[in-house]
Amino acid sequence: MTAPTQARRVPAVLVLEDGRTFRGRAYGAVGETFGEAVFSTGMTGYQETLTDPSYHRQVVVMTAPHVGNTGVNDEDPESRRIWVAGYVVRDPARVPSNWRSRRPLDEELAAQGVVGISGIDTRALTRHLRERGAMRVGVFSGDAVADEAAMLAKVQAAPQMKGADLAAEVATTEPYVVPALGPDGEPLPAGSATLTVAAVDLGIKGMTPHRMAERGIEVHILPATATLEDVYAVGPDGVFFSNGPGDPATADHPVALMRGVLERGTPLFGICFGNQILGRALGFGTYKLKYGHRGINQPVQDRTTGKVEVTAHNHGFAVDAPLDEVSETPFGRVQVSHVCLNDDVVEGLQLLDAPAFSVQYHPEAAAGPHDAAYLFDRFVELMRDGDQHRTAPLEGQRA
Numbered sequence: 235m236t237a238p239t240q241a242r243r244v245p246a247v248l249v250l251e252d253g254r255t256f257r258g259r260a261y262g263a264v265g266e267t268f269g270e271a272v273f274s275t276g277m278t279g280y281q282e283t284l285t286d287p288s289y290h291r292q293v294v295v296m297t298a299p300h301v302g303n304t305g306v307n308d309e310d311p312e313s314r315r316i317w318v319a320g321y322v323v324r325d326p327a328r329v330p331s332n333w334r335s336r337r338p339l340d341e342e343l344a345a346q347g348v349v350g351i352s353g354i355d356t357r358a359l360t361r362h363l364r365e366r367g368a369m370r371v372g373v374f375s376g377d378a379v380a381d382e383a384a385m386l387a388k389v390q391a392a393p394q395m396k397g398a399d400l401a402a403e404v405a406t407t408e409p410y411v412v413p414a415l416g417p418d419g420e421p422l423p424a425g426s427a428t429l430t431v432a433a434v435d436l437g438i439k440g441m442t443p444h445r446m447a448e449r450g451i452e453v454h455i456l457p458a459t460a461t462l463e464d465v466y467a468v469g470p471d472g473v474f475f476s477n478g479p480g481d482p483a484t485a486d487h488p489v490a491l492m493r494g495v496l497e498r499g500t501p502l503f504g505i506c507f508g509n510q511i512l513g514r515a516l517g518f519g520t521y522k523l524k525y526g527h528r529g530i531n532q533p534v535q536d537r538t539t540g541k542v543e544v545t546a547h548n549h550g551f552a553v554d555a556p557l558d559e560v561s562e563t564p565f566g567r568v569q570v571s572h573v574c575l576n577d578d579v580v581e582g583l584q585l586l587d588a589p590a591f592s593v594q595y596h597p598e599a600a601a602g603p604h605d606a607a608y609l610f611d612r613f614v615e616l617m618r619d620g621d622q623h624r625t626a627p628l629e630g631q632r633a
């Protein structure tokens with residue numbers, strides 16, 4: 235392994251599938267990697283980004299110009315490892331400085347075999363992706379650097395994100411329990427919590443069950459392959475579908491599982507991939523956004539209260555549902571409860587005749603502002619009401 239500090243002197247090349255190339259220096263591991271090039275506008279929270287399983291098979295470009303300033307700590311990871319397929323930064327920190335820092339970021343990337351590139355014009359690259367859309371990319375450094383045609387051919391042979399079925403590659407294979415937390419923040423004994431949630435892991439971030447646990451919920455995390463019997467064996471007051479990587483159009487098993495939950499009328503909450511699965515379960519389509527939403531500064535309106543919140547996002551696909559009408563579905567009426575104010579993308583769905591809702595963004599806020607934490611309280615309210623819960627349609631919606 236090339237030492238991270240030496241890697242910074244090794245030439246590296248980033249090659250986009252449309253042939254545009256950027257030359258810089260290696261950052262993290264030296265070698266080659268492929269994925270979908272996407273950009274994140276988060277100014278903070280790079281550890282949470284790197285370890286978010288939804289970034290599996292994506293090469294993440296940071297628009298923040300300085301990355302690595304606070305090093306790597308042992309508290310902020312959202313899962314057991316780094317998932318990004320590659321990492322693109324402009325100006326890496328020379329000396330990390332933070333009281334929680336344990337090691338430099340490039341050392342961690344190298345230790346986990348994550349190939350990166352630094353010293354490139356990330357602003358130009360981001361503008362290119364914004365104009366042309368997210369696309370496949372390769373990062374090559376050291377001996378992997380070849381002539382441009384050969385590198386481009388490899389990039390064009392890499393798999394696409396559209397059509398990728400990835401949840402099972404990142405989710406747990408064994409069920410486990412996240413205990414509820416008492417008022418003092420200490421874990422409660424198993425079985426003593428007032429509410430139990432079965433959470434289907436499609437690539438869940440660690441902060442999500444934590445947000446439920448701190449509201450007194452015992453969370454049973456189940457593999458992506460869980461059956462309806464597995465879900466109900468937990469005795470759940472509510473069922474949760476997590477975030478996750480890949481194209482929601484491939485998520486046939488979670489969609490069928492969710493339909494089973496909707497048929498039983500159990501309170502249901504979904505985040506991100508979970509929102510796309512609710513969309514599909516209700517009969518809507520999903521589609522790929524041109525370049526997606528990634529970062530912690532996206533404005534979303536909760537149309538049920540009119541309030542605007544600043545939110546964390548990481549999605550490349552979206553639900554195709556009408557904004558201005560209540561839609562009839564096999565599971566009752568549904569409305570779009572949340573919308574992104576930048577581009578009118580559907581950011582939330584709410585059933586009117588059943589206790590079920592979901593959002594396309596990240597109320598667990600890791601990283602990100604905590605504006606949307608109320609959604610976990612809404613889930614608790616739904617579970618307290620049980621299957622009696624009903625919601626009024628938004629004013630002015632066509633019925």
Ligand SMILES: NC(=O)CC[C@H](N)C(=O)O
Nearest residue numbers: 288477478506507550551
């Ligand atoms: N964070 C997520 O759950 C992402 C969902 C889906 N993979 C998308 O890109 O839209």
